[in-house]
Amino acid sequence: MIDPELIRTEPAAVEANLGRRRRPEYLDLLRAVQRADAEWRALVRVADDLRRRRNELARQIAEARATGGPAPALADEAKALPERLREIEAGEAAARTARDAALRRLPNLLDESVPYGRDDSENVVVATWGTPGPARPDLRAHAELLERLGMADFDRAHRVSGAGFYYLFGDFVLLDLALQRFALDLLVERGFTPVAPPYLLRRAPYEGVTDLADFENVMYRVAEEDLYLIATSEHPLAALYGGEILEEEDLPIRLAGVSPCFRREIGGHGVDQKGIFRTHQFQKVEQFAYVPPEASPAMLEELRANAEEVFRRLGIPYRVVNVCTGDMGTVAAKKYDIEAWFPRQQAYREVVSCSNCTDYQARRLGIRLGKAGRPGKRVPHTLNSTAVATSRGLAVILEQYQEPDGTVTVPAVLRPYLGGKERLRPTGRRP
RNA sequence: GCUGAGGUAGCCUAGCCCGGCAAGGCGCCAGCCUUGAAAGCUGGUGGGGUUUCCCCACGGGAGUUCAAAUCUCCCCCUCAGCGCCA
Incomplete structure (x- = not known):
C-alpha cells in the first residue's frame, strides 16, 4: 500500500x-x-x-x-x-x-532504476556468469530423462492429481532434499535463520502480502475454511510480524523459509508441459528480510548475491535481469530475476525472483518500526528472493549435468548431502 | 466437535453486576540525585487534527442512551478441559 x-x-x-x-x-x-x-x-x-x-x-x-x-x-x-x-x-x-x-x-511505486519496457522481452541484462555451452541436440527433455531413470512418474500423478503434479522416486528425492539443504546451509552461513512456516494462511493476513488478483488466479483455497495454501513461504514470513512493532536494533532480520509452494495457475504449455518446470506444487528455500527503509537497496543486492552464489556453486551458467516496468507485479518496487542456462532448450529461463517490496507489504500488514510505546514510528521495508526452488533448480541440473549414457552427474557441492554419491543411474526396477 | 474462561495502550492487569473524562504496575524516554552506575524521586510514554486545545482508541460490527470498556444482539479470535486424531 x-x-x-x-x-x-x-x-x-x-x-x-x-x-x-x-x-x-x-x-x-x-x-x-x-x-x-x-x-x-x-x-x-x-x-x-x-x-x-x-x-x-x-x-x-x-x-x-x-x-x-x-x-x-x-x-x-x-x-x-x-x-x-x-x-x-x-x-x-x-x-x-x-x-x-x-x-x-494501487500497486507499489516503482524504483527509479526500473527500466521502462513493454514486457519481459525488454528486461535489461545486468550481469552474466558462466559460459553457455554449444547446442546439445542429444540431450533428453528432463521429464523423459527422469522417467528413464525410474525417478519420476508423471502419468500416474496426472491420473490421481491432474496435470502439474508428479511423483518423484529414489535418489532424485534425495537430490531434491540435498539441493534444499545445500541452499539452506549457505544461507545459515550468511546469518539467516531457518523458518518452517505454516503452509496455510487466513485471508486477512494474506491480503497484506499480495494483491487481490492472486486470490483469483494463483492460490488454492481450502473449502469450508478461511484458509489458503501458500504460494511461497514469502507470504507467511511477511505475515509473521503483522500488527507488531519491530525495534531498530533487531534489524536486519534475515529469514530462510523452507516450504512447499502451491500454485493454481502455472502458465504456458509446450516444451514444459510435462515435467517439473511448471508445476502446481514445488519446494522452495526462500530468503526474506526486514530492514529499515534506508537499508533496502543494499539488502536487495545482498539477497541477489546469495541467490547467485547458489547457482555459481552448482556450476550453472546464468544471467541476471533488471525487470522492466511492463513485467513488474503489484507488490515489488524493484525486481531482479536470475535466469539459468538450460542447455537443451538453448535458453535462459527464470529460476530466481528477487524483490524489494519497500514499505508496501509492511504497511498493509500494519508492521511498524520504532520503540514500543513511543511515538515516531516508521514503516520497515521487506524483501524476498528465491534461494532455490527445487522444481526448476532440479530441472536445470538435469539438463546441465546430463551424460550421453542417460545418467546424471551429481553436482560436487551436493554430494556431501547424498553420502558421496556421484551419479544418478537407472534403477531398472519398478517404479 | 462439545463445554468453559478470556480479548483493555509495547507487555501485565483493574474497571464490567450497579452506564458518567480508561486507574495501576512493568518496560521505555527525559530530568533530578550520583565520581559513575543502580536504586530512589519527578515528568513523559498509542493514532489523527485547524496542536495552550480537540477528536479517536477497551477484539470487530450493530443497537439502546444525553452519555457505553460497562447494558442488548450478531460475528471473529485465543486459551483450558473433554472428544477425535498422526
Missing part, C-alpha cells in the same frame, strides 16, 4: 510514478483515492466537532444531575445531536472505505 500521506503531499510525483506502468486504470484509482480522502478528511472535522459538543453536553448533564435537575435546553440539544452525528459518521465511514479499497488496489 502506498503511503496515503505521500499521496497528499506529493501527488504529482505519485502520479508520474504510477504513470510509468502505462495502465490508465491506476491513474483513475489514484484520483478515486484523492477524491475519497478529501471527502473523508472534511467529514472527520465535522464529526469531530459534533463529538466534542456531545461530550460537552454529556459532562454538563452529568454535573447538573449531581447538583439538581438537568437544564431542559441542554436535554433538547443532546437529544437531537446523535441523529445528525450518525448521518455524518455514515458518510465518513463510506468515504474511508472507498478510499482504502482504491488505495489497496
